[in-house]
């Protein structure tokens with residue numbers, strides 16, 4: 001009998017991947033394609049959801065061909081996605097009604113300011129666990145309905161559908177206008193500011209607050225169950241797992257015990273700690289979210305420190321400043337000097353996320369002198385990711401009394417050894433990278449494989465985890481303290497740069 005495998009899709013901010021995994025959790029193939037990023041105004045960030053769906057249709061057969069298998073050998077498909085990126089489409093034509101608004105986009109700042117001014121922040125946090133912020137998806141839906149001609153009326157008439165990327169992909173994969181299934185998973189729903197974090201249902205009072213008609217919303221489902229069957233490009237294959245990418249990485253890194261932590265370094269960086277089955281109540285710097293919920297099992301919650309810019313700062317160095325020809329070259333350039341030359345970059349391009357949460361912060365480069373070269377800038381770019389992670393870890397320690405013993409890492413930036421050493425140095429803990437560094441895809445595949453019985457239980461998944469590289473702290477404590485103080489001073493310069501909006505228009 002021919003070997004069966006599991007397919008995983010990682011629909012990320014910059015690219016989409018399809019991977020095939022065997023029963024040992026080993027990678028059998030990987031197909032990947034970048035999509036366009038559009039920045040039409042300062043603070044705006046858009047993508048074309050149709051382009052992403054086209055890429056999925058090409059990538060899946062490519063991954064199958066590379067693995068030498070046909071759709072009949074795929075036991076199930078799991079999907080992970082960039083979270084909070086919002087799509088609205090017409091249920092009868094299947095076409096999007098506007099560009100997807102990505103999670104980095106800050107155009108909803110006036111809506112957020114208005115919610116805060118109306119004194120609703122406490123109630124929002126009580127229900128959803130989230131503070132009102134431009135990061136979350138619900139205000140984007142509100143913005144689209146307010147600004148797209150005729151969209152509100154069409155939404156109320158049930159003609160439009162809203163979803164984050166997993167929802168859009170599942171609808172298309174299961175047949176779109178004919179038989180498409182309109183669902184979202186609980187981790188993605190937990191980032192909309194519309195879901196009750198305790199009951200894990202849409203909350204009527206949040207829908208009222210954001211003026212969102214229920215008819216556009218998908219049904220919330222667990223992370224591991226069969227949502228529907230693929231029509232194309234994997235005909236007959238059950239879609240049996242879906243998670244936000246950061247939760248998928250938590251799952252793929254087998255962070256199954258309370259206190260287990262991982263940080264994924266892609267466009268942004270997202271540190272999640274397993275918080276167990278009780279809804280956590282951290283302070284304002286880090287946020288409570290659903291970690292994963294497997295079928296009818298109790299949910300597992302997580303606490304998250306979200307960093308908006310990490311790899312995207314490297315991309316900016318490559319694409320906007322043209323200082324490096326490719327992302328990996330940042331390491332070569334940074335290694336050509338042995339310190340930052342006194343220069344610090346705070347990448348608050350769309351405000352600062354955890355732990356500062358200042359949507360009016362903007363990026364700064366401080367400490368410039370004639371001594372500073374592009375090599376020092378490259379070093380400061382990498383250090384910015386390390387110090388932002390340090391701030392998150394400090395906040396988690398302060399607000400939850402949790403101390404990390406080790407940090408599991410994954411994502412595109414983890415191929416940068418200099419950055420991994422910097423991380424270990426500033427956090428003062430070992431940093432571990434697993435053999436399969438594509439843990440987002442792996443986590444989605446694990447969820448799907450558990451659903452269909454391809455893997456028996458969490459213990460079987462744990463068995464697949466192998467550590468490929470470990471970095472250990474080498475920095476003196478006094479150097480760490482001095483550099484931390486300099487970083488904090490640099491951040492102070494970035495805070496509150498933008499004059500806040502005063503009206504919701």
Ligand SMILES: Nc1ncnc2c1ncn2[C@@H]1O[C@H](COP(=O)(O)OP(=O)(O)O)[C@@H](O)[C@H]1O
Nearest residue numbers: 012013014015266267311312314327328412416
């Ligand atoms: N060697 C490297 N050093 C630093 N950054 C890197 C390196 N390789 C890739 N990156 C960055 O990692 C990001 C891509 O990682 P990926 O995990 O694919 O992101 P995403 O899932 O957000 O699309 C890009 O922003 C890129 O600039």
Ligand SMILES: O=P(O)(O)OC[C@H](O)CO
Nearest residue numbers: 012013082083266267268
């Ligand atoms: O696509 P990534 O890896 O940058 O992840 C994006 C996050 O899910 C946004 O919350």
